[in-house]
Amino acid sequence: MEESAYIGGICVGIGYLVASARLFRLSLRTHKAPERLLSATLLLWGLSYACWQIPLVLNEESAFRPFYVTGRLLTDAGTIGSALFLRLVFRPNSLFANALVAGIAIGLLVGAGGSAWVGDWESIYPLRNPWWWIEWTAVVVSVAWIAIEGFHSHGMAKLRHKLGICDRMTCHRYLLWGLAGAIWMIYELVYAIQQIEFDVTGSYSASLDALASTLELIPIALIWLVFFPPATYRRWIERSDAKSRVSEG
């Protein structure tokens, strides 16, 4: 692996940790569950990135397994957190959403447990370890759910926006949220191909590594635009809305 390969991972990890800290600070003011839950989710994902990058930075062979296993478990815990966030915010009274959260959690636990049972502690051998696919499927379902809720809410918000009961920025946030989920799905596909490649050849190709890093960076950038949009970006969205209203009128 190239020496600079971990730079992207460090950027993503820092992005998650800072976003988590900002949402945690908000939760201290509001005492609301959604911000607490999302803050915890992003913290877990940020820490998982730290676990994956530390052994690369240390370049210490013995550090890989404990850090990778911890990183994977933190990712899984964060994935359960994201599913709980979706249930709480978008489907608070849905039995189906409860079942989906339970299914994701069980899939992650069974997949991680099964992988450990067959000796694939880091969960990196999809061709030799069928449990790998259970864990991977649970992650794919969770990110697909993010995408579906985002795009569905965006469609509904567009209708509300036309009637003047939803502001343009809120409507746009759902689109970005959905896009983040869709890109996480593509990332998971690339990640599966990468792991198969590793299982076969024992190494990762630089091109897939670069693609995966890019696909990891885009969703955190989108999450930042959802929750912490810069003033210029906000103005741009509002201006484009004003323009479209003029052309419609």
Place this chain on the structure above:
Amino acid sequence: METSLFDLAAQKLEQRTGFSALEARGTLRIAIKAAGLDPKSVKRDELRVVFEKLMPGELERRGVKDTAVICAAVIDELESAPIAESDAPSSSPDDVFRRLSKA
């Protein structure tokens, strides 16, 4: 069972149009969905917009006359009805996403 804002609006629509209960509820559900809202969690101010902007068209399509008068009357009745909103304002996805952007 507690009457929701949706149930009350459907009742008022039924009384003013001569629709059956099923027709009134169905028409209201269609209009609320067309507004991008959820009938289970629709709020009073949202329902007002539905009756102002979408319901007159829905009623005309169903052969109802004086739609503007009917909708205005239903809005008035809903405004004064002593009924609890079905959902706390801070818990809708719009409110959550708007609040989180203040972090």
